[in-house]
Structure formats: C-alpha cells, structure tokens
Amino acid sequence: MKNRSSEVIVAVAGQPNSGKSTIFNMLTGARQHVANYPGITVEKRTGRYGYKEDTVTLVDLPGTYSLTSYSPEERIARDFLLHEKPIIILDIVDASNLERNLYLTFQLAEMGIPLVIALNMMDVAENRGFEIDKNKLSELLGVPVVPTVGSKGRGKKELKEAILNTYKSDHFQTDYGEACKGCGACLGMSREKGSFRVDYGEKLEPILSSFEKRLSDDPELSLRYPARWLSVKLMEGDSEAHRLVESLKRGE
Amino acid sequence: MTLNDIKLGCECRIVEVNLGGATGQRLMDMGFTPGTKVKIVRNAPLVDPVNLLLRGYHVSIRHNEAKGVEVEQL
Amino acid sequence: MEAEKDILESVELAREEFLLRQKIAPEKVIAQKRYQAAEEIAERAIRREKTITRTVTDRIDRIVCNRFLGPVILLAVIYLFYELAIVQGYKATTYTWPVLAALKDLIASILPSPGFIFDPLLRSVFIGVIDGIFAVLNYLPIFVILFALIAIMEDTGYMARVAFILDRVFRYFGLHGQSALPLILSGVFVGGCVIPGVLACRGIKDEKAKLATILICPLMNCLAKTPLYILLVGMFFAAYKGPMMFFIATITIIIALSVAKILSLTLLRKTETAPFVLEMPPYHIPTIGGVLRRCVERLWLFVKKIMTIVVVFALVVYLLLSVPGVSGDRKTYYQDQANHKIEVFFNKIGSANPYAKLLEGQNLTIFANYWDDYKKAKMGAGSKEAKAAVDERFREKNGEFFKIVKRGKYTVGGKKVNDNAAGKVNKAYKKLSSERNKIRREIDEETITGSVMGRLGVWMEPVTKYAGFNWRTNIGLVSAFAAKENIVATMGSIYKTPPGEAEEALGARMKEKEKGWTPLHALAIILFMTMYPPCIPAMLSVRLETGSTKWMLFAIFYPIVLGSIFAVLVFTGGNLLGLSGIQAMIAFYVFALTLTILMGFIKNRDISEEYG
Numbered sequence: 001m002k003n004r005s006s007e008v009i010v011a012v013a014g015q016p017n018s019g020k021s022t023i024f025n026m027l028t029g030a031r032q033h034v035a036n037y038p039g040i041t042v043e044k045r046t047g048r049y050g051y052k053e054d055t056v057t058l059v060d061l062p063g064t065y066s067l068t069s070y071s072p073e074e075r076i077a078r079d080f081l082l083h084e085k086p087i088i089i090l091d092i093v094d095a096s097n098l099e100r101n102l103y104l105t106f107q108l109a110e111m112g113i114p115l116v117i118a119l120n121m122m123d124v125a126e127n128r129g130f131e132i133d134k135n136k137l138s139e140l141l142g143v144p145v146v147p148t149v150g151s152k153g154r155g156k157k158e159l160k161e162a163i164l165n166t167y168k169s170d171h172f173q174t175d176y177g178e179a180c181k182g183c184g185a186c187l188g189m190s191r192e193k194g195s196f197r198v199d200y201g202e203k204l205e206p207i208l209s210s211f212e213k214r215l216s217d218d219p220e221l222s223l224r225y226p227a228r229w230l231s232v233k234l235m236e237g238d239s240e241a242h243r244l245v246e247s248l249k250r251g252e
Numbered sequence: 253m254t255l256n257d258i259k260l261g262c263e264c265r266i267v268e269v270n271l272g273g274a275t276g277q278r279l280m281d282m283g284f285t286p287g288t289k290v291k292i293v294r295n296a297p298l299v300d301p302v303n304l305l306l307r308g309y310h311v312s313i314r315h316n317e318a319k320g321v322e323v324e325q326l
Numbered sequence: 327m328e329a330e331k332d333i334l335e336s337v338e339l340a341r342e343e344f345l346l347r348q349k350i351a352p353e354k355v356i357a358q359k360r361y362q363a364a365e366e367i368a369e370r371a372i373r374r375e376k377t378i379t380r381t382v383t384d385r386i387d388r389i390v391c392n393r394f395l396g397p398v399i400l401l402a403v404i405y406l407f408y409e410l411a412i413v414q415g416y417k418a419t420t421y422t423w424p425v426l427a428a429l430k431d432l433i434a435s436i437l438p439s440p441g442f443i444f445d446p447l448l449r450s451v452f453i454g455v456i457d458g459i460f461a462v463l464n465y466l467p468i469f470v471i472l473f474a475l476i477a478i479m480e481d482t483g484y485m486a487r488v489a490f491i492l493d494r495v496f497r498y499f500g501l502h503g504q505s506a507l508p509l510i511l512s513g514v515f516v517g518g519c520v521i522p523g524v525l526a527c528r529g530i531k532d533e534k535a536k537l538a539t540i541l542i543c544p545l546m547n548c549l550a551k552t553p554l555y556i557l558l559v560g561m562f563f564a565a566y567k568g569p570m571m572f573f574i575a576t577i578t579i580i581i582a583l584s585v586a587k588i589l590s591l592t593l594l595r596k597t598e599t600a601p602f603v604l605e606m607p608p609y610h611i612p613t614i615g616g617v618l619r620r621c622v623e624r625l626w627l628f629v630k631k632i633m634t635i636v637v638v639f640a641l642v643v644y645l646l647l648s649v650p651g652v653s654g655d656r657k658t659y660y661q662d663q664a665n666h667k668i669e670v671f672f673n674k675i676g677s678a679n680p681y682a683k684l685l686e687g688q689n690l691t692i693f694a695n696y697w698d699d700y701k702k703a704k705m706g707a708g709s710k711e712a713k714a715a716v717d718e719r720f721r722e723k724n725g726e727f728f729k730i731v732k733r734g735k736y737t738v739g740g741k742k743v744n745d746n747a748a749g750k751v752n753k754a755y756k757k758l759s760s761e762r763n764k765i766r767r768e769i770d771e772e773t774i775t776g777s778v779m780g781r782l783g784v785w786m787e788p789v790t791k792y793a794g795f796n797w798r799t800n801i802g803l804v805s806a807f808a809a810k811e812n813i814v815a816t817m818g819s820i821y822k823t824p825p826g827e828a829e830e831a832l833g834a835r836m837k838e839k840e841k842g843w844t845p846l847h848a849l850a851i852i853l854f855m856t857m858y859p860p861c862i863p864a865m866l867s868v869r870l871e872t873g874s875t876k877w878m879l880f881a882i883f884y885p886i887v888l889g890s891i892f893a894v895l896v897f898t899g900g901n902l903l904g905l906s907g908i909q910a911m912i913a914f915y916v917f918a919l920t921l922t923i924l925m926g927f928i929k930n931r932d933i934s935e936e937y938g
Contacts (some may be wrong), residue, residue, distance in 0.1 A: 016605065017483075017605060017607040021616075022613075022616065025616070025619065034623065034627070070600075071531075071598075071600060072533070072598075096608070098364070098367075098368045098371070098372065099361065099364040099365055099368050100364075102360075102363070102364035102367060102368065103357075103360050103361060103364055106360050106363065106364070107360075124608065127381075128381065129374065129375055129376040130372050130373060130374045130375060131372070131373045131375065132371055132372055132373070133371050133372075133373060134371075136370060136371045137367070137371040140367045140370060140371060141367065151610075151613055196363075196367075198359055198360055198363045199359065199363065200355065200356055200359045201355060201359050203344070203348055203355070204344075204352065204355055204356070204359070207340050207344070211333070211336070211337065211340075214333060214336075215333070218333075221333075232356065234333075234334075234337045235337065235340065235341065235344075235352045235353075235356065236352060236353040236356055237341060237351075237352065237353055242334065242337075245333065245334055246334065249334075
C-alpha cells in the first residue's frame with residue numbers, strides 16, 4: 001500500500017528521442033520547475049499533476065541509452081533511482097525502436113522499483129508499417145503498458161490511471177524485499193516473479209545468483225541496494241557500483 | 253574484416269565488437285552485438301562519420317570506431 | 327565489514343575466471359543477453375503488416391546528407407538563421423527600443439530632477455544602472471528568435487544532421503559537429519550574439535567538446551562590436567573597407583579553432599570525452615507549443631540567472647566610471663563658470679523683462695528641465711496631432727514657461743499673440759542651454775578621466791603603448807567591458823563629441839585629437855577588440871553553462887591576454903618592420919591561417935581505444 005502520508009514521486013526515464021519531454025509536458029502542463037542537478041549543468045525538471053485526489057510529482061531524469069557509469073547523465077539517473085527512492089519509474093519507450101528501448105527497460109526493472117511503461121510514438125510505428133500488441137507486451141514484461149502519442153496528447157488519462165493503480169495496488173512493494181508473488185489480481189495480468197527478468201545465460205546466471213544471495217544476506221547492502229541489480233553491475237565491472245560497495249564498507 | 257571494409261549500401265553481420273572502455277560499451281548499448289545485421293547507409297560529405305542502419309534505426313559513428321567492429325559480409 | 331571486502335574480491339576473481347574460461351568479458355555477455363531478450367520480446371509483440379524500406383526520413387536524408395547538396399543546404403539554413411535572427415531581429419529591436427526608451431524616461435521622471443550642471447546622486451546612479459540593463463534588454467527580440475530557431479532545429483532532428491556533416495572538420499580542432507550551431511550563433515562571418523551561442527552549447531553531449539566550444543564562443547563576432555569597427559575602418563582604412571571587413575569577419579573563427587585545439591591538448595586534456603555514437607532520429611514536425619515552451623523556458627532562465635547579476639555589474643561599472651567624481655574645488659570652478667553664463671543670460675534679457683523674476687534662483691533649473699523635456703517630447707511626436715497634444719500638455723504644466731519655449735508666439739483666447747519679451751528670453755536661453763550642455767560634457771569627461779577606470783587607463787599606458795593604446799584608448803576599452811555598445815558612447819565623451827552627432831564627426835574629432843595615429847594604431851585596437859570578451863551577460867552565460875566561476879574567469883582573461891599579444895605584435899612588430907596598416911593586416915592573417923591549418927594536423931590525444 002502506498003504510504004498515504006508520503007509524496008508520490010515518479011521518476012520519468014527513457015532514451016533520448018523517445019518523446020520523454022513531450023510526455024512529461026503532457027502530464028504536468030505548466031506546473032513545472034527547472035533546476036540543475038548539483039555540480040553539473042544537466043537540467044533537473046520536476047513537475048506535478050493532480051489526479052483523483054492525489055498529487056503526483058514527476059522527476060524528469062536525463063535521457064540515457066543505458067545505465068552504465070560512463071557518462072554524467074547516466075550516473076545522475078542511477079543516483080536518483082538508487083538514493084531518492086521514487087516509488088514508480090515511468091519508462092517512456094519509443095514504439096518504433098522497441099529492441100533498443102527495451103535494453104534500458106531491463107536495466108530499470110533491475111532496480112527493484114515498480115515500472116509503468118508508456119509506449120510512445122505509436123503513430124510513427126504505424127507509419128513504419130507495424131503494430132505493437134500492447135497486451136502481449138505487458139504480459140511478457142509483467143508491467144503495465146500504456147500506448148501514448150505524446151505529440152497529440154493521447155494516453156494522458158490512461159497513463160495517470162496506470163500510475164495510480166500501480167501505487168494503490170495491494171501488492172505494491174517499495175522495499176527491495178520480496179517481489180510481488182504474482183497472483184495477477186491487481187492488473188489483470190499473470191506473472192511469475194513480478195516484472196521480467198533477463199536470463200543472462202547458463203554461464204553467468206549461477207555466478208549472479210550466488211552473488212545475489214550473498215548480497216541479500218548482507219544486512220547493510222540488502223537494505224540499500226537491490227541485490228539483483230548490484231550483482232549484475234558488479235559482474236559488469238561497473239566502477240560506480242564498486243565504489244558504492246566500498247564506501248559502504250568504509251562506513252560512509 | 254571490419255565495418256570499414258564494407259561497401260556503401262551493403263549489409264553485413266556483426267561478428268564481434270573489439271573495442272573496450274566507454275566506446276565499446278556505448279556501441280553495445282546501442283545494439284552492436286554479435287549476430288546483428290548492419291547496413292552501411294552513407295558516408296558524410298567529408299567521409300567521416302558513417303551512417304549505419306541497425307535494429308530499425310540510424311546511428312552514425314566515426315571510421316575510427318567502425319574499425320573496431322568485426323563483421324562478415326552478407 | 328569482512329563480507330563486503332570478500333564480495334568485491336570475489337567479484338574480481340569471478341570476472342577474471344569468466345574471462346579466462348569463456349574468452350569473453352562478462353559485460354559483453356550481459357549486453358548481448360539483454361538484446362537477445364529484447365529481440366525475443368519484440369518478435370512476439372510486434373505485428374508487421376508491411377515492410378516499408380524507404381521512409382520519408384530516408385528520402386529527406388538522401389538530399390540533406392548528400393555529398394554536394396548537404397553542405398549547400400546547410401549553408402542555406404545558416405543563412406536563413408541569420409536572416410531571421412540577426413537581420414529581422416535587429417529590425418524588431420527598432421520597435422522595442424522606443425518602448426524601453428519610454429520606460430526609461432518614465433523612471434527618469436520619477437527620480438529627483440536634474441540639477442543645472444550637477445545631478446542628484448540617486449538620479450545618476452539609477453540612470454546609469456538602467457542604461458546598462460536596457461542595453462542588454464534591447465537584444466531580447468534577437469534572443470527570442472534565436473531560441474525559437476534552436477528549439478526548431480533540435481525538435482525536427484536536423485541538429486543531428488548538422489553534426490553529421492560538420493563533425494569531420496570540427497574534430498580536427500577538438501570540437502564536435504554540434505559545436506557548429508553555437509559558433510554560428512555567436513557570430514561566424516557576420517555579427518552574432520554570444521549569449522544564445524553559449525546557451526546553445528547545452529546540447530553538446532561530449533563534455534570536452536562542450537567545454538571547448540563554450541570557451542571559444544566569446545571570441546566570435548559580437549554584433550555590438552561592429553560600430554567601433556566601422557568607425558576605425560572608416561577613419562584609417564577607407565580605401566580598403568571591403569578587405570578589412572572581411573579580415574575582421576573571418577579572423578575570429580580562425581583564431582577560435584586554434585584556441586580550441588590548444589585547449590583540448592592542454593587544459594582540457596583530462597576532461598571526459600564521449601564516444602561519438604550519434605543517433606539520427608527520424609524527422610519530426612515540431613509542435614508550436616513545444617517550441618514556445620522551450621523558448622520561454624530559456625528566456626526565463628536568462629532573466630533569472632543572468633539579468634539579476636547584470637544589475638549588480640551595471641552598478642559596479644557605473645561606480646567605476648564615476649568614482650571619485652569631480653573634486654570640491656573643481657565643482658566650485660564649474661559652478662562659477664555656470665554662474666557666469668547665467669549672469670550673462672540675465673543681462674541679456676534685462677531686469678525689466680517680466681520673465682526675469684520668474685526664472686530666478688531654483689526656478690531657472692526647473693525651467694531648464696522643462697525646456698529639455700519639451701524639446702524631447704516635440705522630437706518624439708510624429709504627426710501634427712501628436713505635436714499639438716504635446717503643446718497642450720506643456721501649456722497645462724506651466725503656462726508661463728510655455729510662452730517662452732514657444733518663442734513668444736502663442737494664442738490667447740483664440741487670438742495670436744507676439745510676445746517679444748518671451749521671444750527674447752527664448753533666444754538668450756538657447757545660448758545658455760548650449761553653454762550648460764558644454765559644461766556638463768566637460769564635467770563628464772573629467773569624471774571619466776579621473777574615475778577609477780580612467781586612472782587605470784592612465785596607469786596602464788606605459789605598457790599598452792606597445793600596442794599603440796594611449797590612456798584615452800585604454801579608458802574606452804576598459805569601459806567597453808560592460809557592454810560593447812558603451813564604447814562608441816564613451817569615446818564620444820572622451821573626445822567631446824556631443825551626443826547624437828554622427829560617427830563621422832566622432833571620427834574626425836578623434837583624428838584631430840590623435841594626430842600621431844596611423845592605421846597600425848587602428849589595426850591594433852581592432853584586433854584587440856575582436857578578442858575582447860563581448861559583455862558581462864555573455865560571460866555570465868559561460869558561468870551558467872559550465873557551472874563554474876573558474877571557467878568564467880578564465881574565459882575573461884585569456885582573450886584579453888591574446889588580444890593584447892596580437893595588438894602588440896601588430897603595432898610594435900608592424901612599426902619595427904615598417905609595415906603599412908594593410909600590410910600588417912595581411913601578414914597577421916596569413917600567420918593566423920597557417921597556424922590554424924597546421925593545428926588541424928596535430929593528432930588529438932583523446933581517442934582511447936582499448937582492444938580486447
């Protein structure tokens with residue numbers, strides 16, 4: 001259950017050129033505020049909208065193709081997701097570029113925060129001659145998928161509804177504890193272990209699982225960082241992830 | 253054989269990305285993985301960079317980077 | 327504690343082992359598996375009805391990225407940018423300037439009135455600050471148009487194509503294809519504005535190239551520097567106007583490219599550089615709402631972050647040019663002069679004149695202001711009706727004064743009156759008014775010369791003389807730091823040209839005063855000017871976009887150093903070698919061009935490729 005007294009903070013993520021700004025503007029209208037992320041000149045845009053008695057705050061993350069630690073934008077996006085604890089990630093997916101966009105989606109999902117996908121630029125996909133079955137996609141990914149055409153303002157209500165349903169759901173978990181058991185009652189979908197998990201192959205998975213277990217058994221680390229995400233990042237050789245663990249060890 | 257060796261307008265398939273560090277990661281992030289089909293669309297008016305088509309979208313990289321992508325002709 | 331340490335070590339071990347056994351790095355497998363999963367999902371969720379091989383975007387790109395047509399179209403787009411932003415934008419300022427001027431007058435009328443030869447401090451300070459601010463605000467139409475054009479460029483996706491076409495050239499100098507737009511906006515070939523140029527650097531992803539671009543934008547051709555160029559070229563290079571303007575127009579980008587290269591090899595060597603992997607998004611028709619929103623956002627950002635500081639600077643600059651002001655003794659001297667002229671005035675009109683009593687004491691000052699206001703209002707009135715309205719207003723304000731300004735010719739109860747006494751006063755006052763203005767100008771000049779900035783100019787002379795700058799030039803240049811528009815006005819004060827007189831008059835006066843000046847003097851000043859930081863708001867934009875005051879200060883100092891070196895090189899060098907102005911110009915141009923071309927051949931050190 002969403003903690004009634006706390007603010008509903010939704011992080012808006014997505015790749016560049018996915019129409020993220022347009023969706024952001026569509027949802028927040030004029031209620032926006034632009035600042036700077038500390039120490040860097042990347043814009044931090046926050047906005048608000050009201051829907052059915054609730055006020056939702058949207059934080060626009062920098063557009064990134066991935067979540068490595070190689071670029072300042074990626075680091076900022078990750079930082080926010082790890083430390084500011086948004087309760088939902090709104091992932092803007094370019095329908096005409098599905099494969100590449102899913103690459104980011106998977107990494108977002110690993111962060112242990114519930115996902116809502118806006119399948120944007122549906123009109124462009126149509127012009128290119130293909131159509132996406134949003135129900136099928138939702139089923140495969142295990143998250144709500146809302147088709148949108150940001151430039152025409154389509155999907156606004158449905159998106160707000162999906163976000164609301166997600167944080168009001170009985171199975172909503174904000175901690176990095178157990179994921180939803182997947183009875184499917186909340187969103188009319190069947191799922192196994194919550195949202196989709198990438199299978200990293202038979203050579204890698206055992207190693208990842210063992211690290212996952214070690215990390216979730218560790219009292220300090222398990223509280224701070226999602227085990228799955230951290231184990232994948234560490235195996236990737238991600239320098240920032242390495243540093244996060246190190247500084248925790250040093251008691252910072 | 254690398255991306256640089258493929259003629260304009262032709263397609264090829266990626267064998268391996270032989271670049272490390274940020275560049276290699278970036279290319280992988282953008283979809284340059286073994287088995288992916290890539291089409292050389294065109295060169296810039298001054299030769300560099302080169303416009304490629306893969307996974308249904310267009311991306312431009314420098315010839316220096318293309319040199320590090322091993323491919324097989326289709 | 328132990329557990330974490332083990333974890334990091336274990337990971338290291340696991341990675342090494344994996345690489346050894348599988349002959350491939352774990353991160354590569356991870357990336358590949360992700361895409362594999364993506365492909366599987368995409369396959370199942372996408373329904374392909376028809377395969378379109380040639381999209382509209384492709385068709386457009388065939389032309390826009392074409393080997394020959396591409397650059398041509400790019401040039402056309404750049405030209406269009408100029409036409410709209412600078413030319414039309416400038417035209418728009420002719421409409422906004424009157425508004426600002428009217429606003430200024432309104433504020434001036436609220437402030438304490440001017441004295442006869444000295445003004446109340448509050449008034450002077452306020453007007454000085456407002457002058458500084460309005461000079462910048464005047465550019466708002468140009469900013470608005472530029473911001474809108476940039477937003478359109480980005481939204482349509484054409485920006486990526488610009489980077490695609492130009493990247494090769496820019497890369498030789500440590501810049502990026504996307505550096506093109508900011509540099510163009512800042513003024514390549516034609517005068518531009520550094521402020522939107524620097525703000526446009528926001529879009530450059532590569533930190534190193536972004537920083538380099540931001541730091542060289544101030545070197546480009548600032549529109550406001552043009553009047554000075556025209557003045558000096560007209561004075562000393564009249565026969566070579568064309569080549570000189572071409573020289574000025576192109577030397578900046580040449581030098582900028584070299585500077586960028588040097589920066590990327592030295593100061594910026596350690597700055598993070600991003601791999602060049604640029605997505606070329608499909609073309610997209612921008613929405614008016616989106617463009618407007620972006621435009622307003624940028625404008626608001628500008629006002630909030632830059633104008634607020636400009637106010638402070640305008641005050642500081644004003645103080646530097648006024649403090650310590652005219653000394654007590656000198657004040658007495660000027661007052662005596664004024665009193666003498668006033669005495670002459672009263673003698674002329676005679677004590678019998680009914681208006682003499684009216685103008686006694688303080689009233690003379692009040693009348694003086696009334697006179698000036700009336701003249702100004704009459705000048706601003708276009709039509710016959712407007713002029714009549716002005717008359718009505720001033721008649722109501724002060725009936726007696728009105729009679730004087732009308733030269734004694736007015737109507738009473740429908741009848742025309744010829745008031746000789748008033749006419750006499752009018753004639754005498756005309757003389758007094760011009761004397762008054764003369765004294766004011768002298769006070770101005772003395773104030774500037776004796777001010778902090780002025781003293782600085784004199785103090786610097788022993789060094790600046792190698793560049794051909796005497797103390798008067800120094801003052802002009804120093805005062806120009808606030809805004810380039812200032813320089814011609816300041817020169818006007820220094821060379822005692824009445825405000826409003828044409829530049830030829832200023833030119834003639836300068837030539838008269840500076841008899842020893844040769845074209846080399848002018849060339850040195852021009853070269854220095856090309857490098858000189860354009861204005862305070864521009865430098866504040868640098869601070870805004872780099873997020874660092876350190877870089878802003880650097881961006882202020884290094885061009886001044888460069889400009890000084892060039893000026894000295896040209897002046898002293900030119901004199902030593904016995905070169906004429908035009909010869910020195912050609913020599914410098916060839917030198918700069920050669921240097922830049924050579925720079926282009928030096929290999930960049932930022933490309934790090936790790937194979938494996």
